[in-house]
Amino acid sequence: MTAPMPYQYVVLRAVPRAEREEFVNVGVVLRCQAADFLGADFARSPERLAALAPDLDLAAVDAALGVVCDVAKGVEGGGLPRLADDGRRFGWLSAPRSTVIRPGPVHSGLTTDPAAELQRLMDRLVR
Numbered sequence: 001m002t003a004p005m006p007y008q009y010v011v012l013r014a015v016p017r018a019e020r021e022e023f024v025n026v027g028v029v030l031r032c033q034a035a036d037f038l039g040a041d042f043a044r045s046p047e048r049l050a051a052l053a054p055d056l057d058l059a060a061v062d063a064a065l066g067v068v069c070d071v072a073k074g075v076e077g078g079g080l081p082r083l084a085d086d087g088r089r090f091g092w093l094s095a096p097r098s099t100v101i102r103p104g105p106v107h108s109g110l111t112t113d114p115a116a117e118l119q120r121l122m123d124r125l126v127r
Helices: 046-052 058-073 086-094 114-125
Strands: 005-014 024-032 037-042 101-103 107-111
Touching: 005 037, 005 058, 005 086, 005 114, 024 046, 024 058, 024 086, 024 101, 024 114, 037 058, 037 086, 037 114, 046 058, 058 086, 058 101, 107 114
Parallel strands: none
Antiparallel strands: 005 024, 005 101, 005 107, 024 037
């Protein structure tokens, strides 16, 4: 049996109107250094987002979430940051920002399978 490995994750939040301090969880970014793993996934609910902001541009939300996934994969160029390794990419993805898509606080845990843990967190916290 594989020994559990520590990991860190952030939940991505859609915050359509910052002044109201309301948000909907839309994704997760997970990093497991021991497994050399950095992954991101998202699932947005148009109905839940419309309840907070009926005029929200869902295409812009999808584009922002796509950028998160591209950065997690190490895609560079086209306006994306050039970050040398998973640690720096996770740091960039988990840094506070004032955009519609914002990371929540960094949390940690233990897993034997980071990819499966990412999906478990998605099921538990987003879907």
